[in-house]
Amino acid sequence: xxxxxxxxxxxxxxxxxxxxxxxxxxxxxxxxxxxxxxxxxxxxxxxxxxxxxxxxxxxxxxxxxxxxxxxxxxxxxxxxxxxxxxxxxxxxxxxxxxxxxxxxxxxxxxxxxxxxxxxxxxxxxxxxxxxxxxxxxxxxxxxxxxxxxxx
Amino acid sequence: xxxxxxxxxxxxxxxxxxxxxxxxxxxxxxxxxxxxxxxxxxxxxxxxxxxxxxxxxxxxxxxxxxxxxxxxxxxxxxxxxxxxxxxxxxxxxxxxxxxxxxxxxxxxxxxxxxxxxxxxxxxxxxxxxxxxxxxxxxxxxxxxxxxxxxxxxxxxxxxxxxxxxxxxxxxxxxxxxxxxxxxxxxxxxxxxxxxxxxxxxxxxxxxxxxxxxxxxxxxxxxxxxxxxxxxxxxxxxxxxxxxxxxxxxxxxxxxxxxxxxxxxxxxxxxxxxxxxxxxxxxxxxxxxxxxxxxxxxxxxxxxxxxxxxxxxxxxxxxxxxxxxxxxxxxxxxxxxxxxxxxxxxxxxxxxxxxxxxxxxxxxxxxxxxxxxxxxxxxxxxxxxxxxxxxxxxxxxxxxxxxxxxxxxxxxxxxxxxxxxxxxxxxxxxxxxxxxxxxxxxxxxxxxxxxxxxxxxxxxxxxxxxxxxxxxxxxxxxxxxxxxxxxxxxxxxxxxxxxxxxxxxxxxxxxxxxxxxxxxxxxxxxxxxxxxxxxxxxxxxxxxxxxxxxxxxxxxxxxxxxxxxxxxxxxxxxxxxxxxxxx
Ligand SMILES: [Zn+2]
Numbered sequence: 001x002x003x004x005x006x007x008x009x010x011x012x013x014x015x016x017x018x019x020x021x022x023x024x025x026x027x028x029x030x031x032x033x034x035x036x037x038x039x040x041x042x043x044x045x046x047x048x049x050x051x052x053x054x055x056x057x058x059x060x061x062x063x064x065x066x067x068x069x070x071x072x073x074x075x076x077x078x079x080x081x082x083x084x085x086x087x088x089x090x091x092x093x094x095x096x097x098x099x100x101x102x103x104x105x106x107x108x109x110x111x112x113x114x115x116x117x118x119x120x121x122x123x124x125x126x127x128x129x130x131x132x133x134x135x136x137x138x139x140x141x142x143x144x145x146x147x148x149x150x151x
Numbered sequence: 152x153x154x155x156x157x158x159x160x161x162x163x164x165x166x167x168x169x170x171x172x173x174x175x176x177x178x179x180x181x182x183x184x185x186x187x188x189x190x191x192x193x194x195x196x197x198x199x200x201x202x203x204x205x206x207x208x209x210x211x212x213x214x215x216x217x218x219x220x221x222x223x224x225x226x227x228x229x230x231x232x233x234x235x236x237x238x239x240x241x242x243x244x245x246x247x248x249x250x251x252x253x254x255x256x257x258x259x260x261x262x263x264x265x266x267x268x269x270x271x272x273x274x275x276x277x278x279x280x281x282x283x284x285x286x287x288x289x290x291x292x293x294x295x296x297x298x299x300x301x302x303x304x305x306x307x308x309x310x311x312x313x314x315x316x317x318x319x320x321x322x323x324x325x326x327x328x329x330x331x332x333x334x335x336x337x338x339x340x341x342x343x344x345x346x347x348x349x350x351x352x353x354x355x356x357x358x359x360x361x362x363x364x365x366x367x368x369x370x371x372x373x374x375x376x377x378x379x380x381x382x383x384x385x386x387x388x389x390x391x392x393x394x395x396x397x398x399x400x401x402x403x404x405x406x407x408x409x410x411x412x413x414x415x416x417x418x419x420x421x422x423x424x425x426x427x428x429x430x431x432x433x434x435x436x437x438x439x440x441x442x443x444x445x446x447x448x449x450x451x452x453x454x455x456x457x458x459x460x461x462x463x464x465x466x467x468x469x470x471x472x473x474x475x476x477x478x479x480x481x482x483x484x485x486x487x488x489x490x491x492x493x494x495x496x497x498x499x500x501x502x503x504x505x506x507x508x509x510x511x512x513x514x515x516x517x518x519x520x521x522x523x524x525x526x527x528x529x530x531x532x533x534x535x536x537x538x539x540x541x542x543x544x545x546x547x548x549x550x551x552x553x554x555x556x557x558x559x560x561x562x563x564x565x566x567x568x569x570x571x572x573x574x575x576x577x578x579x580x581x582x583x584x585x586x587x588x589x590x591x592x593x594x595x596x597x598x599x600x601x602x603x604x605x606x607x608x609x610x611x612x613x614x615x616x617x618x619x620x621x622x623x624x625x626x627x628x629x630x631x632x633x634x635x636x637x638x639x640x641x642x643x644x645x646x647x648x649x650x651x652x653x654x655x656x657x658x659x660x661x662x663x664x665x666x667x668x669x670x671x672x673x674x675x676x677x678x679x680x681x682x683x684x685x686x687x688x689x690x691x692x693x694x695x696x697x698x699x700x701x702x703x704x705x706x707x708x709x710x711x712x713x714x715x716x717x718x719x720x721x722x723x724x725x726x727x728x729x730x731x732x733x
Contacts, residue, residue, distance in 0.1 A: 039439070042501035044430035044462040044479040045450060047440035069658050084657040086541075086667070087688045096391075096410075099431075099440055099482055099501075114660035116668070129436045131444055138436055138444045 032061040033125070035082035035100050038141065047099060049127060053141070061143070062122040063102060064151060067113050077105045077132065080143075084115050103132075103139035104146045113150060121148040171195050171262075174253055175356040175367040177328060178264035180346060181720060183271070184248050184729050186375055189367035190220065192238040193359055194257050197225050203238065203257040212253065216243050229361040239367070269720060271729035275380075276704040278525030278570040280722060281516075281561040282342070285554045286335055286396055287536030287547075288577030290698060291585045295544070295631055296551040298585075300620050303610050313559035314575050317700035321709040323718065324696060325579045328357070331694045335536065336407040338578035338715055339399035343529070344369045345719030353395065353413075354403035363406035372719065373401045373420045375728045376527055382726075383522035384422040385515045389485040389508050390533030391429025392417065396578060400529050411443050418449060421456055423474065424518050424528070426467070426511040428481035440482045453477045464506040467514050476518050480505045487534045487546045487652070488553045488621070496651040508532055509556045516564050525570075527726070530557060539581040540689040542641070543653035544633040545625050547583075552621055565703055572706060572725055576699035576718075579692045582636035588629045589645055598645040598675035602632055625649070635690040639681040642670035656681075656688055664688045 033056060040050040068079040080102040087095040104121045113119055123146025131138050175191040182188060192205060200222040207215040220240035225233050236257070245251065248270040254263045285292065293314065301310030327337045329349045337348040346369045349357035355366035376382050388397040393410035401420045402413045414432045417425060433449035434441035454460060459471035461478040481502050490497035491505055499505075506514075512530050519526035532554035538546035558575050565571040587608035593601045603609060612629045613622035625647040641655035656664035663685035670676050683691065699718065701709045705725030709718070723729065 042440075042482075044428075044481060044502070046434055046438040047482070049439055069662060083654075084667075086654045086657050096442070096483065112660070115658050116660075116665075129441070131436075136444060138442070140439045140441070 032056065033063045035063070035065060035102075038100050038102075042099070049141070053125070053127065056125050057127045059125060060122060061125045062120050063143070064118060064120045065102065066117070067115055067119060067148075068101075069115055070112055076134065077103050077137075077142075078112065080104050080119075080121055101139070101141075103137070103142045104148065105142060105144050107145040107147060110148065113148075118151050119148045120151045121146050123147070172255060172257070172260045173359075174255060174262055174264040175358065176264070176266055176346060176369065177356060180264070180266045181716060182245065182266050182268045183345060183370065183375065183719075183723050184268050185244050185246050186370040186378075186728075187242045187244045188369045189355075190216065190238075190240040190243045191356075191358060191367040192220070192255050192262075193226070194235045194237065194255075195260055196235050196258060197233060198236045198257040198260075200224075200236075203236065203255070205238065205256075206254045207251055209252075215251075216240060216245075226360050228359075234359055241368075269723075269729075271724045272727045273730050275727040275730075275732065276570075276725045277572045279520075279564075279568060280527045280572045280574070280726065281530065281564070282528065282722070283530045283532075283554070283558060283561060283573070283575045284339065284342070284396055285532045285535045285551060285575070285577050286390075287539050287579060287581045287692065288532075288551070288554070288697070289539075289580040289583060289693065289695065291583045291633065292535060292539075292548060292551040292581075293698075295548040295585050295633060296555060298611060299548055299613050299622055299631060300552045300555070300615070302613070302615075312555045313562055314555050314700060317558075317562075317573065317575060317706075318702040319700065319706040319709045321699045322696040322712045323576060323699050324712060324714050326694065333579045333692060333694070334407075335395035335578050336399065339396040341715035342576075342578070342718050343372045343399040345716050345723065347714070347716050349405075351407050352405050353399050353407055354401075355405055357405050363404050363409055364412060366403075366405045368403045371399070371401055371403070371420075372527065372722065372728075373422060375723070376726070377420065379728050379730065380726070380732045381522075381524040383424070383519045383524075383526040384420070385424035385519045385526060385528035386417075386422050386427070387424070387508070387511045387515050387528065388427040388531035388533050389511070390427060390531065390537065391432070391481075391484055392425055392427040392479075393429050393432050394484070394533060396531040396533065397425075397427060397529065411445070414443075414449050415447075418452055418456070421475065423522070423526075424476045424515045426461075426476070426478035426480075426506075426515060428479070428483055428485045430462075430479035431482040433479060434482075442482075450479075463504040464510060465504055467506050467510065470514075470517070476514070478506070478511065478514070484533065484537060487538060488549045489546050489625075490652070492621070493624070494649060494651075496649075508550075508553050509560055512557050512560055516560070520564075520568070524732075530561075532557065536578075536581070538652065539583060539635075540691075541653045541655050542583075542635050542638065542690050543648050544583065544631070545647040546652060548631070548633075549621060556620060562702065570704065572701065572703035572722075574699065574701040574706075574709075574718075574722075577697040580695040580697055582690065582693040582695075583633055584636070585631055585633050587632045589632045591628050591630070591646075596675060598643075598677065601645070603629070604632075608632075636693070637683050638679060638690050639664045639683050639685070639687050640666040641679055641681070642666050642673065642676040643679050644670055644673045644676050655690075658688070662686065 041048040065080040123143030205212040213219040220238035223237040431442040459473035486497040587604040639656040
């Protein structure tokens, strides 16, 4: 674990605009929600959830993304990101999450996937600040009772 | 020798104890007279309080320090295992300059440390200090910025950078207390406290207990200025304000990642000007975009403390009559010059009206110079480092040019206000070198053969028709060829990253960083097998010396080789921080 204390990167997660053709599946099922649709506005004083997110809150939705390396192998949840995480905020003290993440709580144990593997998660969309009691991880947007599959 | 020490350490661990006795501040520490610091003794075993003997220059320590330390019978690690006894005395200060030798005896444990307590000039030599840090600034950044910005003919630069004409210069050793290698936390902290520390630590010596907020503290320059002067304090960075370099001005934590707590530490000091990113840690947890875990609303808390808040370039330019200014232009790190001004990539679509480093520094100088007792301003060009890690050289070099324009602004201010010391330095270096150019017009698909070195390198063909000091475009026929000495597995794409900041490697299912396949099909891309351990996501910091430059009163003290912590001594001396000036 000493490695985790070493200085590793200040790489900001600015790569939202980066295209990832090689990682995109040829034919993906059309998801209900995409990362680009999560927020309607960005400001240093806070982000605003989109009307679509507001309408879909409490309903089952599907969203595609990449699984960030989990906090613990046995964690109840994982973080879904728009692009594969270039660094691990759980592992490195100076790495930080991008603005647009979705926390996914699974309804049953599932094997975690390769972070390069595009997945589609489906679960009930939940909005509002919530602190995971076990890890203290705070999220603003979540899927509950979710399952995921490779796409 | 190292092997023997390790073997001893291993057997000690097997015997149930960990580590050895230690004294904080560490041996050879240099301490500003009258500055508060925490004294701590860590013992390897559990001892009774009466069995621990501590002397300072041969006298009982409580006599010299004026009070006894708190005794901790047993410190424990994260799993509750015992680490041994400790003594802690917070907020000690020593008024008398000189050498202090602390000797500790407990059972068969002994340890000694000698500190040098230093005085300063009685009267300040400067009114203002502008301390500019190019994060990760290395020699190749400067050379590349000069050639890209000014051009070169016949082997002579066609113009000079503003930083090229600062008057004095020193080589700075950046190593940390536990390693020759280093990060922006302990390096910036050495500048801002005068004490070296450990990787990830700010304003503290790293002790053995798991709590990151209980480590023995040393005074930061902001605290020293508040204690002894009425100077205004300014902090400008294009990273998150909680990032290591800006945080070092005020913070005390073993873990630079304690960003929510660091925001609170800014609020304790209340620097008159704070401009940068990182609003996510100012927003209460209920606000989308917040990264706090509590309901503290630091936007409101700073408003209540009399701050005007700006969130865009336009709001910053509008100015304020308030005495204090907080500019938060991004939830996270701000975008690079290239993305803000030419490409619109990164997060510019989300935060389209971010000011640049020059505009932020101008606003800070405007605000701070209203204070009749002068000011201390720390400016950080953060993306020089943040773009050197992923080996995105064009972004790093363009941000070095922006840094240089900031130096020009500071020199211009100093020309009008000659009682100003201007310092430009890096906090640590990167392992990059400029080795030639890439001859993109050479026929063939093998990019390696287009790398032009020695006589073939010629001169690059960047054009700056509008004369703003930045190339009008990076799409030239003969760009600079820059490479890193160290790297993870990645696809070398041999040119500017026009689609957005480079992400060389991503983590695989086993936690190892592998080449980002997103670049596999870039024409000419070549897979380079890394030479770094596979848990490194990007290129690492170099141990190479930093070049520090300075102009203004007192700048002549910067010369030869200096430890990073000794730079603080020069600042303390020119500001006369050993003298109460309030
Ligand atoms: Zn760095």
